[in-house]
Amino acid sequence: MSRSLSTIVLAVGLAASAGAQSNQPNQGTLPAGAVNGQAALRMIEADLDAYAVEYNLEPHELASILRNDLSVYMLEDGRMLALCPKAPETPGSQDEESNTPNLGRMGGGIPLDDFMNLESNPGAAKTIYMDVDGHHSVNNGWGHNINFPPYNTSGSSANFSDSEKQEIIDHWLEVVEDFKQFDVNVTTKDPGVAALTRSGGSDQNYGVRCIMTQATSGFGNGIGGVAFLNSFNDGDVPCFAFNKGLGAGPMTVSHEVGHTLGLSHDGLGGQSYHPGSSGGAPSWGPIMGAPFGRELAQWSNGDYPNATTGQNDLVIFRNNANGFNIIADDHPDVLTNGTPISLSTPTPGILETETDTDAFTFTVPDGDVTININNFDRGPNVDAMFDLYRDAPFSFIGSESTNNSADAEATFALSAGTYTVVVDGVFQTKTNGPVSDYGSVGEYSVEVAIELPPEPVVISYPNGLPTELDEGVTTDFLVNIDPGTFTLDTDELFILHATNFSVPLFRADLVPQGGNNYTATLPAGACDDEIFFNIHVNTTTGPEIIDPADPNNPFSATVVCDTNDCLADVNGDGAVTPTDFTAWVNAFNNNLPECDQNGDNACTPTDFTAWVNNFNAGCP
Known part of the structure; x- marks a missing residue:
């Protein structure tokens, strides 16, 4: 099959419900001659196997998509597209308690004026360009000539407001998380056309432009995003993200880029788009579905009940056409060689693959030790768990996969020694949720803290x-x-x-x-x-x-008590007079303390001579 059969997926929207698929398509986006349903299947039926290989699907999966998903259309020239309603504007999507996330957990406070100079991995061969400042789309396979305006939520496209700058930063952070384990640069800085275009088979530096904008000149009306399938390694062929807000905007960017990498929609039973788990916490959904507002959005291999495709998302990213490489493992996997960490200091880590684990060692005195494995506040991909071991003598202490949270936290009463904590991705059984840890890959942080008794006064x-x-x-x-x-x-x-x-x-x-x-x-x-x-x-x-x-x-x-330091004043009248001699004689005859004039603790005739000397010396 030739590259001319590349597919268009006007995806976004990722349907909120199956019933929404019956809406009339927007004529400003749908090309003339497009057909859906059985007519679309008949159009390619003779070449169904070839189309399925091209789009990373089994033949029966592609046939089912065309037959049942009325938002998917085939064009007379063999291209395929999908129209989907945009994300519902429901208050509280993605738990939007604040427009400002905890940047301390998400990578640090980023200055607002850096919003168009953000790069996750400068120098990487592959690029995902989040184009927010408007773009002239022409001669790129879309068949239009449109000047798309900049990203705009304030009502004015003249200048970016501070709130828009923050939104763009937040969107970028979340998209970075979705591709964290790959050697790819997610950027808001214009990398130039050469970084987005594959000039030939030997060119390994290419990528995709995702235009974050508004529907313009009828293009994009009523949808949330649109992309050509398998276009990542073509020329500068953009995809479009019209959805906004942290509950839908970043996921739409990743979703549309996923299409350019060859991914189809993840559906659920009769629904073309998996709406996200309907029970349990953290709530879950596949990125290639429509899990708007869900806490945990992950890449999927269709290992949930009633999946419509079994596409292995992370493997498709690494095929020859896309050329994504997994980054080097950042922490050892083995218990005997963990990365040393300091107490009360968050240490970042990345689970690069489904089978990756990360080991960290720490030393503590006796005390209650709390271990925290934390995700990003927004758009996390890792459902975290950990095992704890004592190094010597080697023993298993315990494990934790905190219920109702993508993070993991537990406190252990530990004796003094060196320990190793091993971090892994996991899954929590929930309605319509995954049945493996396939999508629990990405970035997290580990922090170990000990509660020591206070040092006393x-x-x-x-x-x-x-x-x-x-x-x-x-x-x-x-x-x-x-x-x-x-x-x-x-x-x-x-x-x-x-x-x-x-x-x-x-x-x-x-x-x-x-x-x-x-x-x-x-x-x-x-x-x-x-x-x-x-x-x-x-x-x-x-x-x-x-x-x-x-x-x-x-x-x-x-x-x-004060003592009389004037020894010659034997009678203690405060004066030294001849009467003190009479008093001394009386003390001598009666062996009284006042007799001792020379300080030898005895009363002898020598004390008379001492008294005379003291008398002659006088008193102070």
């Missing part, structure tokens, strides 16, 4: 605690407070003290001295008083720490 006393206090004066001492992982409440750092266990207790705030150091002050006391005290430290989120912790056993310090 530690109170210390660099110069020690006072145990003896001078009579009649206050006493300061240094307190060091290491907050650990807590934040100190600086208004609630204080000392409580009491004299001789009296009440009430008195509070004195600690005075900052720089760093973790503070000054605590004990009150002035009288001779033989005992001062009891403890230190109170409060944090903004944690408990109050009291040192010592037992309120019945506080710190204590004793007030030392």
Whole structure:
């Protein structure tokens, strides 16, 4: 079969319901002489096998499509096209809680003004050009001469608004995800015609232009997108995406590009387009169907119940005509050689094929360890699961494929050691859903975090605690407070003290001295008083720490009585006079402490000589 029999699929729309297929086609797009149904089948019946090979279908599949899908038309020159209603404008499509996705999970905050310079894989041989700034479509096989306007959702095509720039960035991110495992550059930057045109069999640098625009001059009225089948390796033959909004626009681009790569529609029973799963979560649908608003859209091999084709999408991408190559595996598959990852740091990974797994190793102390496998917020392709192993001694810990989510998350109580987490794609049984993990390929991130017990507040006393206090004066001492992982409440750092266990207790705030150091002050006391005290430290989120912790056993310090340092003043009248001699004699005769004038802790006649010396020296 010659390339002149290339097929047109005006696809978009991807029918919302089988009943919609009975609508009259738009005459601005449907060429004269087009027929559908049995008439279309009769037109090619003699060459059905050849057509089936050309379009990657079994003969019975192609016959069924022509017979049952009234949106598919055959032209007199042998080309085939399909007209489908555009995506329903239903509020909430694709869970549109916000027009601004979490770019932290989707690849980083992209400046708005870069919206026409986005490239997923610069230098790749194959290109998917998302043309958003308008295009003059002529002499390219479509048979028209139309200046298509730029992408427009604001009502004005003069300039791109900030919201339109963000929409284009978001559309690009989602289309990139659909082709993430292939060595292809998805770009909004004009790559030039040479990058989109295959000049001959030896030319390996080619691609497709997908014009994101509005119906113009009757072309595209009432449809969501249109593409020639098997046109990816032709000249600069564009496909068109008219659907907009994150629930339909990016998927339409990928869908139409899929047609240019040779894919037909994925139907469901009597419906030409699979509308997406009608039960379960995450909701699912094949990209080549019409799963508008579904959470998980994947390439398919028709392994769901009542599929209309068994096309192996990912294999067709890699055939000789399309020439897509799988990128190199980014992470080891084996348990003994996983990629080391840091805790609490998301690490990206790509499941390149259905059989690919990615292994990551990490080391943790004792604690509760949470493992998260996260998809992009919008347009995810991976339904993730993981297995967890301990490295030594080797043992299987557990696995997780979180129900009702395309992500996977679980927490394990782990002992200290090195572990390996192995990420894989999976599927979750749901109504009209897949029966294998065929389409769970693409990008994800893995993050491992451990919940460690908080580091405690530690109170210390660099110069020690006072145990003896001078009579009649206050006493300061240094307190060091290491907050650990807590934040100190600086208004609630204080000392409580009491004299001789009296009440009430008195509070004195600690005075900052720089760093973790503070000054605590004990009150002035009288001779033989005992001062009891403890230190109170409060944090903004944690408990109050009291040192010592037992309120019945506080710190204590004793007030030392003042002593008479003037030894010659034996009678203690504050003056040194001859009467002190009489007092010394009395102390000598009665062996009183005042007798000891030389400090040898004995009362002997030598103390008389010492008293004379002290007398002559006088008192301060």
